[in-house]
Amino acid sequence: MLRFLIRRTSGAALILLLISAFTFFMYFAIPQDPATLACGKNCTKAALDIIHKNLGLDDPVPVQYWHYLVGIFAGRDFPVGHCDAPCFGVSFRNNQMVWDTMMDRLPLTVSLTVGGLVVFLIAGLGAGLMAARFRGTWLDKLFSGASLVTSSFQIYFLGPIVLGIFVYSTGWLDKPKYTPITENPGAWFAGLLIPWVVMATIFTANYTRMARSSMIEQLQEEHVRAARAKGMSSRYVFFRYAWRGSLIPIITIIGMDIAALLSGGMVTELTFGLAGFGRLAIESVTNKDLPVLMGVMLISAAFIIICNVVVDALYAVIDPRVRLS
Structure with missing residues (x-):
């Protein structure tokens, strides 16, 4: 494991260096003087x-x-x-330290990521497991059909509809805004509830389908059939043997989604008027602000690399047959 982490860390450092060099030198190809x-x-x-x-x-x-x-x-x-x-330098636009600017925006993006992840993991994995356990029943058809419909939605389509109904028409919910959780946990939760629900509606579909298909595949494995033949209960076999083996493909898409959300959910933040890491990335490109652009690129790339390393390491933890060499 240690050799694996050292090798991946060295590779990550090289990738970040190449990204920074490419971004830096490409920026100066722009005719406009920063x-x-x-x-x-x-x-x-x-x-x-x-x-x-x-x-x-x-x-x-x-x-x-x-x-x-x-x-x-x-x-x-x-x-x-x-x-x-x-x-990471000083912004060309407002002479503020880039690191301070990024750290001001990052808590909102982390809050969006963590809250949305909790919601769509619980909903998606729960629905997928139920669909696999009761395969062929009306419950399976309900969850499978719902995931098929919601998978076609996009945040920029569903977000304005939810805002129009629950914020502007009925006034049942507050307009999305960010309040630090350390200041007011209730306002933090209420301000991000709509983005979490919209994100969960869209992301849940992938996890439902993935969990269902992976669990059904695991239930056909020889070690699962052997456990059943020994007289173990279906529930015990389902959660003790099949569930663990089905996690590997799910862990893969979890890592990809976390990396994408932490790198900046641009569409989500623009849709709900939130100023997080994704909005900062767009502003840096629009303003041709090289230091901010460089900082956002490097931090986003670091998030993606770290998530990939963690996912690879988790493979060996979840499935003993996987060895990190």
């Missing part, structure tokens, strides 16, 4: 020269990239102040 964004409308040549010097844009691009990498691990000094490690 200093003009920070200078404003009434910009003079003298003011533009000062901004170039303050942001380090007078240096060659490879030198700027080297300073950027050093700042991540050792910190960096800017005219607006010292940036402690990990330093």
Whole structure:
């Protein structure tokens, strides 16, 4: 396991380095000078020269990239102040530290991810297991049909409908907004309830189908039939043997979904007017703000890599037949 983690960590570091280099050098292929964004409308040549010097844009691009990498691990000094490690630079748009900006947006995205994950895992896995256990009955047909219908929904379609009915027409629920859980847990829950339910409605379909098909496949395995032949109860065999073996494909899509949501649920945040990590990514591209764009890209890539490593490690925990080499 230790060799596996060392090897994957080394590979992850190389991937992040390549992503940062590609993003950095591609950015400078854009014709527009990034200093003009920070200078404003009434910009003079003298003011533009000062901004170039303050942001380090007078240096060659490879030198700027080297300073950027050093700042991540050792910190960096800017005219607006010292940036402690990990330093992802200063925004071209508002002269704020990129790390502080990302940390302000990340709690909302984490709240969306964790809350939505809990809801659609409970609903999806529960429905899938019930459909597999009562295969061929009306309950199986109900869950399978519902998952088939909801899988065709999209957040940008279902979200406005739910908002229109439960917020603007009836007023039963509050408009989605983010309140830190440390300040008011009740407001935190109420403000994110609608996004969680909409996300769960869409994601649950995948987990229902996956859990059902994986469980049915496991119930046909030889070790499950052998356990039944020994006289073990159907319920014990179902949860002790079949359930554990069916988790591997489910763990795979859980890892992919967590990575995608943590990297920024752009459509979800835009649909419900929430300013999280996904909205920050869009703003950085729109404003051509290289430091923010770089920070968002690297953190998002790190989330994806970490989730993949955790999923691979969980394979060996869930199924002893899987060995990490």
